[in-house]
Amino acid sequence: MLNIGVIGCGAIGRDHIRRLTDIVPGCQVVACADYFEEAAIKVAAQYEGMKAYKTGEELITAPEVQAIVITSSDPSHAGYVLEALKAGKQVFCEKPLAQSAADCEKIIAAETAHGKRLVQVGFMRHYDRGYAEMKRIIDSGELGAPLMVHACHRNVSQPDGFQTEMGVSNVAIHELDICRWLLNDEYKSGQVLKVRQSACSTKGYDNPQIVLLETQSGARIDVEVQVADAYGYDIQCQVVCEKGTVNLPDPYAVVKRSNATRSFPILTDWKDRFIEAYDIELTHWVKTLEEKGEPDGPSAWDGYAACVAADTLNRSRGTNQFLPIEMMDKPALYK
Ligand code: ISE
Numbered sequence: 001m002l003n004i005g006v007i008g009c010g011a012i013g014r015d016h017i018r019r020l021t022d023i024v025p026g027c028q029v030v031a032c033a034d035y036f037e038e039a040a041i042k043v044a045a046q047y048e049g050m051k052a053y054k055t056g057e058e059l060i061t062a063p064e065v066q067a068i069v070i071t072s073s074d075p076s077h078a079g080y081v082l083e084a085l086k087a088g089k090q091v092f093c094e095k096p097l098a099q100s101a102a103d104c105e106k107i108i109a110a111e112t113a114h115g116k117r118l119v120q121v122g123f124m125r126h127y128d129r130g131y132a133e134m135k136r137i138i139d140s141g142e143l144g145a146p147l148m149v150h151a152c153h154r155n156v157s158q159p160d161g162f163q164t165e166m167g168v169s170n171v172a173i174h175e176l177d178i179c180r181w182l183l184n185d186e187y188k189s190g191q192v193l194k195v196r197q198s199a200c201s202t203k204g205y206d207n208p209q210i211v212l213l214e215t216q217s218g219a220r221i222d223v224e225v226q227v228a229d230a231y232g233y234d235i236q237c238q239v240v241c242e243k244g245t246v247n248l249p250d251p252y253a254v255v256k257r258s259n260a261t262r263s264f265p266i267l268t269d270w271k272d273r274f275i276e277a278y279d280i281e282l283t284h285w286v287k288t289l290e291e292k293g294e295p296d297g298p299s300a301w302d303g304y305a306a307c308v309a310a311d312t313l314n315r316s317r318g319t320n321q322f323l324p325i326e327m328m329d330k331p332a333l334y335k
Helices: 011-022 037-044 056-061 074-086 101-114 129-140 166-183 275-292 300-316
Strands: 002-007 027-033 051-053 067-070 090-094 119-122 146-154 187-194 209-215 220-226 234-241 244-247 256-258 261-263
Touching (some): 002 011, 002 056, 011 275, 056 067, 056 074, 074 090, 074 101, 074 166, 146 166, 166 234, 166 300, 187 300
Parallel strands (some): 146 220
Antiparallel strands (some): 187 209, 209 220
């Protein structure tokens, strides 16, 4: 039985605690912490035997905590991951791994010093059945080489304090990760463009934006990013290959016929859209820790690759130029 401590008792934190308690076998959440201590106390009171810690740091060093799950605010991720590595404990960190590539490099240095993997990043789309099947078909080679990706990421809302840069570093970071995974390729250059702004969306940040990328092999990627005020939470992805295309399926929904119309609902909450992927992701993480002693899901290197692209894209805003996306050499641990 793996004893887990969760740092961050917001929406995804509470959701992961429920999942780790009710769905994922072989583990239990024994501790939680939150920047707002009250939030942690409230969550701990709902579960038998769960202790609320004052700080994430105290939770990380607590003797009963064997592995850490980080679901706190984005800017706090890297610091907690580094603390967990210092304590030599396995850590699952929600995306993004850090706010910058430079912080990811510190994490990579600390992890490689251990000589084994201790970090998994919460890029749950790898565990979504639709994306997994797209990858299987692309990898099989039956459609030839991938040439282009057309993707879109549409959200209903964002919390207060949301800023333009987060459209890339917090939202489109999923596409930055999944496209390199689907294509088995790295990025060469990228650019983010502001388009005509939606009159529905006047909260002080750019919306929508378009992310454009070129990969090392010359494939091109376009991602429409609507961070808020869309008609629903809608994630689409098409990969165009030499001999055909693959499309991400819509999530399961019952089709209704009435009033001379055929319709089906579109989800509004990302936690529901990827609920199955989150379940599989954490089940797999716990299982691989038990069986192999280290994770085999998205690594600190994957977290770094996405952050390098995000940093570059955010720097390109307003320049009207593609900027080179430059990564350090890949350490042997991630090969
Ligand atoms: C959230 O953290 C996610 O991971 C969602 O996939 C994304 O759509 C949302 O905008 C993020 O805030």
